[in-house]
Amino acid sequence: MTTTTTGIVHLAERTPQLSGPEMVAALVPPPQFADATFESYRADPAYPSQQEAKDTLMAFSGLRPPEARGGFFRRAKKVPETKPGVYLDGGFGVGKTHLLASVFHAMPVRRKYFGSFIEYTALVGALGYQKTVELFRGSDLLCIDEFELDDPGDTMVMTRLLGELVSSGTRLAATSNTPPNALGEGRFAAQDFLREIHAMAASFTTLRIDGTDYRHRAVDGHAAVLSESEYDIAIADAATTALVSDDDFTTLVAHLARVHPSRYIRIIGGISTVGLRDVAPFTDQSAALRFVAFIDRVYDAQLPIRATGTSLDLVFPEEMLAGGYRKKYLRATSRLVASTLA
Numbered sequence: 001m002t003t004t005t006t007g008i009v010h011l012a013e014r015t016p017q018l019s020g021p022e023m024v025a026a027l028v029p030p031p032q033f034a035d036a037t038f039e040s041y042r043a044d045p046a047y048p049s050q051q052e053a054k055d056t057l058m059a060f061s062g063l064r065p066p067e068a069r070g071g072f073f074r075r076a077k078k079v080p081e082t083k084p085g086v087y088l089d090g091g092f093g094v095g096k097t098h099l100l101a102s103v104f105h106a107m108p109v110r111r112k113y114f115g116s117f118i119e120y121t122a123l124v125g126a127l128g129y130q131k132t133v134e135l136f137r138g139s140d141l142l143c144i145d146e147f148e149l150d151d152p153g154d155t156m157v158m159t160r161l162l163g164e165l166v167s168s169g170t171r172l173a174a175t176s177n178t179p180p181n182a183l184g185e186g187r188f189a190a191q192d193f194l195r196e197i198h199a200m201a202a203s204f205t206t207l208r209i210d211g212t213d214y215r216h217r218a219v220d221g222h223a224a225v226l227s228e229s230e231y232d233i234a235i236a237d238a239a240t241t242a243l244v245s246d247d248d249f250t251t252l253v254a255h256l257a258r259v260h261p262s263r264y265i266r267i268i269g270g271i272s273t274v275g276l277r278d279v280a281p282f283t284d285q286s287a288a289l290r291f292v293a294f295i296d297r298v299y300d301a302q303l304p305i306r307a308t309g310t311s312l313d314l315v316f317p318e319e320m321l322a323g324g325y326r327k328k329y330l331r332a333t334s335r336l337v338a339s340t341l342a
Helices: 020-025 048-060 096-106 117-127 129-136 152-167 190-196 198-203 228-239 249-256 261-267 285-300 326-341
Strands: 007-009 085-090 112-116 141-147 171-176 204-209 243-248 273-279 305-309
Touching (some): 007 228, 020 117, 020 129, 048 085, 048 171, 048 204, 085 096, 096 112, 117 141, 117 152, 117 285, 129 152, 152 171, 190 204, 228 243, 228 273, 249 285, 261 285, 285 326
Parallel strands (some): 141 171
C-alpha cells in the first residue's frame, strides 16, 4: 500500500548526492513533454516553416513524413543532405521544445538523452570534462534544449564535447535560446550559433521556425505576491494533502551555492509546491544565475510557487538585464510569473 507524503519541509536543509550515471539517467524530457509526438504538434498553416521543420525532423528521426497532396506526376520533394546534427531556430513559444522532445521519443535508438544546455554544462562542472565524455561516448542521440551562447567558456566546452561525440557516431538535435517577448531582439540566432561553434557548424542543418507564441503569454505581467497570512494559509492547506516546501528566500539562495546545479532536481524531489518567504532583488550575479538554474528545474517539474516580499519578476535588477545574461533572466522571469499563477 502506498501512502501520500504530506507536510512541510525546508529545501535549504536538503543536500542531495548524485552519481554520474544517475545524473545522466535523469536526462529525459520534462513532464509536460513526456508524451510529445510529431502527431500532437499542430503546425500553424499561416507559417509554412513549422510544417517544413516537422517534416525534416521526422526524416531526421527515421520516420517518413506524410505525402503532400498533388497530381500523379507531382515531382518528389528533394531530400536534403542528412547531417549528424539539426538546430531549431525560432521565436519563443513556436513549439521548438515540443519538436525536440518528439525527436527524442521517435528515434528508435537505445542510448538517447534530453537536457537543457545548462544541465549538460553542469554535468561537466560536476564530473569533469573527461568523465562526462566517457559517460556519453557511444550514445545514439543527444537533445540540447536552449543552446546558450551567453558564456564563451561554456559554449567552447559544449562545442568540444559535441565534436568528440559526433566523431564517434552520436547524432545531435538542439534548439535556440530565445527570450520571450524578444520583439526581434536576437530572435533568430542561427548565424550566431554557427559562428560560435566554429568547426562543428558543418555538422548541423539549421531550421528556422516562424510563428507567434502559442501560449500568448507575456512577461510584462507581474508574479503573484501573497501577504504573510495568505502565504501561511496557502502553505498549510497544500501541506494537508502533499509535501510542500517553505524557505526564507535569502537562506535558500545561499544554500544553492553549496549544492551543484546538476543536483537541483533532487532538491525538489517529492515536492508539490515551492514556498518562498521574503523575496528580495539580487545583488550578486552568481547567486542570480544559480537561482535561474533552480527555477528551470522547478518549472520543468511544473511546480507552483507561492511567495511573499518582492514580486519574483522584479528580482533581476536592470543592470543584470542589460548584461550578457539577459536571455537567461528574461526566460526565468517568464517562468517565475507562470509558476506563481499556477
